[in-house]
Amino acid sequence: MVQNRFLLKTEFTCYNIDRMKRRKINNPLIPFENQWVLLTPNRSKVIASGATIKELNKKLDKVENRDAIYTKVFSFDRVISP
Amino acid sequence: MLISFPYRPYPEKDHKTNKIIGEIYRPVIPIRIIYKHQFLPYLIDCLVDSGADRNLFPAIFGEMLRIKVKKGKLKKISGIGESEIEAYTHEVMVLVGKLGTPKFKTTIDFSYEQKDALLGRNGFFNFFKHIKFREKEKILEFENS
Numbered sequence: 001m002v003q004n005r006f007l008l009k010t011e012f013t014c015y016n017i018d019r020m021k022r023r024k025i026n027n028p029l030i031p032f033e034n035q036w037v038l039l040t041p042n043r044s045k046v047i048a049s050g051a052t053i054k055e056l057n058k059k060l061d062k063v064e065n066r067d068a069i070y071t072k073v074f075s076f077d078r079v080i081s082p
Numbered sequence: 083m084l085i086s087f088p089y090r091p092y093p094e095k096d097h098k099t100n101k102i103i104g105e106i107y108r109p110v111i112p113i114r115i116i117y118k119h120q121f122l123p124y125l126i127d128c129l130v131d132s133g134a135d136r137n138l139f140p141a142i143f144g145e146m147l148r149i150k151v152k153k154g155k156l157k158k159i160s161g162i163g164e165s166e167i168e169a170y171t172h173e174v175m176v177l178v179g180k181l182g183t184p185k186f187k188t189t190i191d192f193s194y195e196q197k198d199a200l201l202g203r204n205g206f207f208n209f210f211k212h213i214k215f216r217e218k219e220k221i222l223e224f225e226n227s
Contacts (some may be wrong), residue, residue, distance in 0.1 A: 029092060070126045071110075080108070
């Protein structure tokens with residue numbers, strides 16, 4: 001019985017560690033701080049990036065997908081209060 | 083007609099450790115702008131800003147639509163602190179979302195000093211019956227008038 005309790009506690013602890021691992025931030029914008037990016041329509045990937053829109057456009061030889069999205073990636077330690 | 087968009091997550095960094103510590107969700111929606119039958123090749127993410135009087139975009143988007151930005155009506159815009167920027171107003175067509183509905187003719191102020199695209203009350207909010215910021219669910223809802 002004591003052993004069972006110990007096992008339960010151990011399982012619970014492992015489960016928590018697993019949840020903590022899963023909470024790791026996995027945002028496709030992370031490598032592109034302060035840049036302009038073109039995102040796929042479902043926002044899962046960055047197609048191209050540049051310091052400015054002009055620079056970004058230079059990297060886009062042809063129209064990739066008309067539903068792709070221009071996004072400004074703000075500084076990650078900046079709070080926006082327009 | 084009710085359209086909804088989820089808030090978008092942006093990484094958040096700790097000043098001291100310089101490590102990513104979480105995400106900030108913002109009411110950002112994709113729009114398409116059209117000027118004299120020309121439209122940009124892609125959608126633009128814009129911050130829906132209830133504190134902004136008008137729509138304000140970086141001038142580069144106007145130039146991409148072959149708008150002669152500085153020929154527009156000059157507007158002086160102030161925001162945080164004492165800074166003031168100059169912008170030029172032009173009439174455009176705005177399509178909301180991938181499907182392009184709703185769409186309406188409106189004005190955008192283009193500025194060479196503005197870095198991101200803002201959708202404000204006069205020129206965007208006023209085309210809807212309701213705009214609801216559902217903060218807990220992180221969803222933005224638009225209802226057509």
